[in-house]
Amino acid sequence: MKCSKFNEQIILYLYGELSEKENSELESHLRKCSKCSKDLEYTKKIFRLLKDAEIEETPEANWEKCWKGINVCISKIPTRSKNYFFFPRWALVSATVILVLFLGIFIGRFWISSGHESFHQETASREFIQQTLKEHFEELKPILVEYSNDSLQEKSSTSIMMDKKTAQNLIIQNILLKRIISETDPTAAQLLEDVDMVLREIANQKSEDKERPALIKEAIDKRDILFKMEILRKI
Amino acid sequence: MDERSIIQSAQAGNDEAFRQLFEENKNGIFSLAFRYTKNAEDAEDIVQETFIKAYNSLQKFHTQDQTRFSSWLYRISINSSIDHLRKHKKMKEKHSISQDVQNIASNNENLNPVYINRLIEVREKIDLILNQLSFKQRMIFTLRHYQHFSTQEIAEYMNCSQGSVKKQLFRAVSAIKKDFKSFFSEKNYEMQ
Numbered sequence: 001m002k003c004s005k006f007n008e009q010i011i012l013y014l015y016g017e018l019s020e021k022e023n024s025e026l027e028s029h030l031r032k033c034s035k036c037s038k039d040l041e042y043t044k045k046i047f048r049l050l051k052d053a054e055i056e057e058t059p060e061a062n063w064e065k066c067w068k069g070i071n072v073c074i075s076k077i078p079t080r081s082k083n084y085f086f087f088p089r090w091a092l093v094s095a096t097v098i099l100v101l102f103l104g105i106f107i108g109r110f111w112i113s114s115g116h117e118s119f120h121q122e123t124a125s126r127e128f129i130q131q132t133l134k135e136h137f138e139e140l141k142p143i144l145v146e147y148s149n150d151s152l153q154e155k156s157s158t159s160i161m162m163d164k165k166t167a168q169n170l171i172i173q174n175i176l177l178k179r180i181i182s183e184t185d186p187t188a189a190q191l192l193e194d195v196d197m198v199l200r201e202i203a204n205q206k207s208e209d210k211e212r213p214a215l216i217k218e219a220i221d222k223r224d225i226l227f228k229m230e231i232l233r234k235i
Numbered sequence: 236m237d238e239r240s241i242i243q244s245a246q247a248g249n250d251e252a253f254r255q256l257f258e259e260n261k262n263g264i265f266s267l268a269f270r271y272t273k274n275a276e277d278a279e280d281i282v283q284e285t286f287i288k289a290y291n292s293l294q295k296f297h298t299q300d301q302t303r304f305s306s307w308l309y310r311i312s313i314n315s316s317i318d319h320l321r322k323h324k325k326m327k328e329k330h331s332i333s334q335d336v337q338n339i340a341s342n343n344e345n346l347n348p349v350y351i352n353r354l355i356e357v358r359e360k361i362d363l364i365l366n367q368l369s370f371k372q373r374m375i376f377t378l379r380h381y382q383h384f385s386t387q388e389i390a391e392y393m394n395c396s397q398g399s400v401k402k403q404l405f406r407a408v409s410a411i412k413k414d415f416k417s418f419f420s421e422k423n424y425e426m427q
Binding site: 007008011012015017042043046049050052053054058059061062063065066067069070071073074075157158161164165168203204206207 | 236243244247248249250251252253254257261265266269270275278279282283286287290354357358361379380381385386401402404405408409411412415
């Protein structure tokens with residue numbers, strides 16, 4: 001076999017990149033070929049030399065300066081291009097299903113149905129929306145109560161991160177419901193508008209902004225969000 | 236919090252989560268960039284470029300995929316390193332070779348001055364040879380020889396075939412072998 005094939009393999013052999021079969025082929029060739037054996041020895045010496053001359057330690061970087069540079073650039077990115085409202089794939093799928101369902105109900109209500117059938121469908125649709133709205137309020141309640149609580153302690157960054165995630169997940173649901181009920185139930189739509197604003201405040205808060213939770217509490221209390229939610233939930 | 240949750244949080248716009256990803260991956264990226272450029276300032280610039288690019292493309296990273304976040308970052312940093320070196324064709328200010336050697340000498344008092352001088356010359360020669368390689372060859376050699384990645388991993392990072400990586404690696408090492416042969420005959424060195 002030609003030596004040129006083994007020249008490449010000698011390097012891969014030293015890096016441990018050859019298969020067992022290739023290893024034994026090369027070793028058998030090396031036993032017979034003094035030129036390739038010499039080449040192997042020379043390559044080994046070069047590798048040793050590279051190792052001896054290797055810079056032993058990577059210097060310490062100025063990490064503070066480095067992060068500052070990154071932070072300056074990423075903070076210039078306009079807020080709207082940031083995806084504040086990240087939705088996991090499952091959320092998008094369920095939101096799409098809900099949307100299609102509602103669209104179906106409304107198309108049926110306006111274009112297909114008539115007479116008694118239309119009346120029954122309209123009633124069923126209204127009941128379904130009411131039920132979904134109540135469930136949405138149930139999901140909103142814990143996080144809003146927590147922020148509205150008078151004895152609100154300083155929150156840890158982990159707890160803030162979890163709140164942000166919860167708020168982000170609730171925003172899409174809130175937007176969908178708001179759109180659906182905007183014509184039929186303006187009172188509930190206005191409440192969802194207020195909730196939307198509060199959820200966005202929670203989702204976009206930063207842990208170093210210590211005054212933000214108090215502002216969120218003020219927004220919840222000032223708009224009587226929890227009280228209105230309770231009333232609508234009972235109707 | 237596991238890495239996946241941190242990434243999802245960063246994708247949702249949480250800059251603190253992104254900072255956490257920076258803290259966890261900065262050393263690996265810096266080490267590669269430093270080995271590649273041999274210059275700490277250039278390496279810091281590459282770390283910055285890598286994380287800014289990563290931030291801009293964060294939505295393209297899918298946590299459901301099998302790709303590890305560090306591998307994804309490596310891919311970005313390899314491209315950033317090659318681009319960086321291409322832009323600054325001649326390295327601005329080389330990492331102080333003699334300072335490195337002095338550090339070695341102070342850690343090993345038994346080393347004789349002749350050996351230290353030889354080390355300085357060898358280091359300078361290595362830098363010279365690496366500068367003559369193509370940007371891609373130099374990167375492949377750095378990843379394989381200094382960062383100890385397999386040719387398969389390098390092929391994935393550099394988006395090329397394993398065969399092509401092996402070819403480039405062979406060319407890089409052959410160039411080093413050839414240049415050292417003439418260097419040793421010029422300097423009349425005995426290879427140990």
